[in-house]
Amino acid sequence: MNANIYILSIGFVLALALLHLLLYLFYxxxxxxxxxxxxxxxxxxxxxxxDVLQASDxxxxxxxxxxxxxxxxxxFAVFAFVLFLYAAFSLPVARQFWVVLALWLLIALAQTVSPPLGDVVWLRLVLPTFVVIESLRIIVRALIEKRDGAWIIGLGVALLASGPLKDVLAFKAPVSQFWNVLVNQLAICxxxxANSVFLARAFARTNRNLEEQLVQVKELSERELEHERTAAELRVQNEQERARLALVEQELALAASIQQELFPQRMPEPDGYNVAAQSRPARVCGGxxxxxxxxxSENGAHSSNYLFCVADVSGKGLPAALLMSNMQASLRALVGQTxxxxxxxxxxxxxLHAASPANKFVTALLVEVDTATGSGRYVNAGHNECxxxxxxxxxxxxxxxxxxxLGMLPGSSYxxxxxxxxxxxxxxxYSDGVSEAYNKDEEEWGEARLVEHLTSVAAEPASRIVESVFAALDRFADGTPQHDDITLLILKPQAA
Structure with missing residues (x-):
């Protein structure tokens, strides 16, 4: 019966030894x-x-x-167990371990070369004492540091201690050989x-962590793929937006070029008069x-009358430029009919009222001059005082x-x-962009400065006066972006 218990215990222990050896080989x-x-x-x-083989037999x-x-x-059992504890809790091998190992090797070699072998007190006392003290030190430290699974190994050591405890109790109440063998085997098992369960938990925890990491990697990969997909979509959108903006810029440049064709390509040169004009939009296209x-003349005779116009469409940019083209077409179509x-x-x-939105209108100054006599007449349709x-x-x-x-209310009279x-x-x-130009301090150039500057350059040719006013505006603005379209037309009777 006892032999069966020993053989069963040995087989069980060897099976676990083989299992964990394979686990080590795999990892x-x-x-x-x-x-x-x-x-x-x-x-x-x-x-x-x-317990199974008796040397005397x-x-x-x-x-x-x-x-x-x-x-x-x-x-091997003593030192392998202590090394197991070091490795299980990731602790460095203590110096006392190497000292005891060296002493044991010396004694073991001495016993090997000097038979017969018998019981050695050092082997029976020092090794068990060392393994108990060092094991307790490692386990207590692991418990204090709250290492995962430390209590499991501690429980196993407590079970192992049941064997010696049984021997102590046997002095007071003798135990049968069967129970003695059974308790010893239960202590060893x-x-x-306990150690195998500890390692199994560590293995399971490693697998669980690996699975969690795989899930995280998968999530990160999915997020990265989503990020790359989003980035690719953004790149496509950006490319499309750049292409759209390039097309808009191209169309605006074309519109600006067409708009420039609406202005007189060459100013008339009435006898005895000097005429010059310039317009600079705040954006690509202006109003x-x-x-x-x-x-x-009405009867077809020679005429010395000229019509001069400066107009300012409400708003800026392309919408204002479109209404400006209506103004130009209307003026040129009607000027000879009345x-x-x-x-x-x-x-x-x-x-203009019929062709433009309700919130769009045009301020305009229409000036007609008989260059032969110098007599002039004008209509100021809501324009600034020239x-x-x-x-x-x-x-x-x-x-x-x-x-x-113009274009504000139908039926308006002038x-x-x-x-x-x-x-x-x-x-x-001039348009209000001249007098309302401002600098970095948000100070307007104003009508007074315009009059003062015109007075100072009045003796110059009309073209030089226009250039001078634009240069003065730029100096005053000192790099401040132009916020409104600027237009100036100069008409000068020449001295006889």
Missing amino acids: PRQRANLFFSLFAFSIAVRQLTS YGAQAATIINLAKLYSLG GIII DYYDALHVA HSLTELAAQINEL ILLRQAGRAPELLKSTGLP EEQRFELRAGDLLAL
């Missing part, structure tokens, strides 16, 4: 499996040589081999099972407009508003005013 980084396998194998050999040579196996299996047209500025303004008002500089010593005059902006131009005078028609 060498977990060295605790190797040390546990050596520990379990040594325990099995120790049991086989101490064999010859002298076989008995020597059995005794050597008992000696080395005990040492207890430490073996300002100027023109200079010869007005034919010789009344009030009728001309009223007709343009009706056309300037008529007189000869030195005379105060400038302002061409004030005489009606609502009043015509008259003036005279003499040699030395200067007529400046």
